[in-house]
Amino acid sequence: MAPPRKTARMAAPVGGGPLFRPALLGIVLVATLGVLVAPLAVIFTQALAGGIAVYLRNLGDPATQHAILLTVITAIVVVPINVCFGLAAGWAIGKFRFRGRNLLLTLIDLPYSVSPIVAGIAYLFVYGAQGLFGPWLQEHDIKIMFAVPAIFLVSLFVTAPFVAREIIPLMEVQGTDEEEAALTLGASGFTTFLRVTLPNVRWALIYGAVLCNARVMGEFGAVSVVSGNIRGVTNTLPLQVELLYHDYNVIGAFAAASVLTAIALATIVINVVVERFADHARSPGGGH
Amino acid sequence: MALSFPWERIGLQRRVLPGFRLALGITLLYLCVIVLLPLAALILKTTDIGFTQFVQIIGSPRTLAAIRVTLTTAAMATAFNAVYGLALAWVLARYTFPGKRILDALIDVPFALPTAVAGLALTALFAKNGWFGAPLAEVGISLIYTPVGIAIAMAFTSLPFVVRTVQPVIQDLSSEVEEAARSLGATDWRIFRSVIFPTIFPAFLAGCSLAFARSLGEFGAVIFIAGNQPMRTEIMALLTFIRLEEYDYPAAATIAVTMLFGAFIMLLITNAIQAWHLRFVGRGD
16 A cells, blocks of 8 residues: 555655666665675685685584573573563563653663673673772682673673563553453463563564574673683674784684674564564554 | 653653662663773773872873773774765655665674674775785885874774764655755755755764764774784774783873863764754754
């Protein structure tokens, strides 16, 4: 129903001239080939520069294997926690009005604007030897800094807004009518959340979780401050890429990078599909 | 769609839904432990340092050079994205062409690709024997290990901000005003300048400020291509990291707090622009 109206509107659109349109389109497409496509292509070209056998041997390297494992474990720990946080924040901020709501929204956005390096250092001053809890942690022989827990913590910080920012506006738009109806019909609060609210936000939830996952797996700056870069112990995949590169194992570095690139491309494809589903789910209601 | 009751419009909502306290409690606790506690610890650490030492660290030639390099390269990256990002948003919002969906999906590559991988790829492209580096070397230009190289890395990682903030606004432009202007005999350029650009300007500015803020803090993508030469191609994030590796915690904390302060300012500016933008949009209704 939208397209015919669109064409009628676009009868004489600005920038649609017979010379201007192809020129602008051409420049933008060529620029995009250089800016966005070439970096992706160069990673796979370099990774496979030594042939497929060398590529597979590089991926099979024990340190790289361990880095992949640690990266996956970090995502398994961090993503569900931030999904739960996103749902709690969505419920509180999206479904209710209260004083300080905007301040809370700004607070949730904060990790977006803080440099990952700053985040890493901030955590060092909490759990490191010079930090707030450092002496206490040392006394009780608990190791957080330069160990796996620190990697989890900074990843939680960096990706805290990802799910919440997808859920909050959606819950706000959806309002509370459906939930109120369910409650009136005698459903418990928890059942209402599970059977009414959760299905309504499922696509936004998946979208946010996939983005969160990509960022967790790819985080570099914050993790490199707190991990201590111990080979085969606290090296995540992005750190392994840098380590191999500085060891002059360029093909190995690109092989490890190609795994991360594949994850990034999968992220984009999944989210394009999810968006399609979300649009589909939205259209029968016929909002606008 | 949803009926809004008068008490909702004035911001008073009857709390019939359960779980407000629980959800708000979890949200606040989590934000305090994960976000506020570390940032507070960092600020607390800086107060230990004392004012004179703080000024000494910030005023040292190497720190000042790092601040200058970071600001100028971030400005270069933002200027590039202002032009290229606006063109991309325009093309995606107003033209139909084969492969449009692919182009639209490609815009998210810099968000999805780990910064270290982006840095590695850009370094390979602009190296002397790289796809872009080799032809540039023939005409005597080398961008790798220069401030321009840093700007390239920053531009790559912050590109989606401008596109994704401007694209929906161009899409929502009402054609009536445009047609009215045309019927009055205005040229395309005149309509763009006097009608379209003022409408998309707040969103454009918000996108640019987001891109600039992101560039100021960028680390992973930059360190590969920058060469990291003190005074010349050393950004603030890297200098912080180096001070940390030297166990110079006061210096690391000082520069980190300065970056945090810069991030706060950028956040305030972006929020102010977005509030202005909302008023702007609201006026159209």
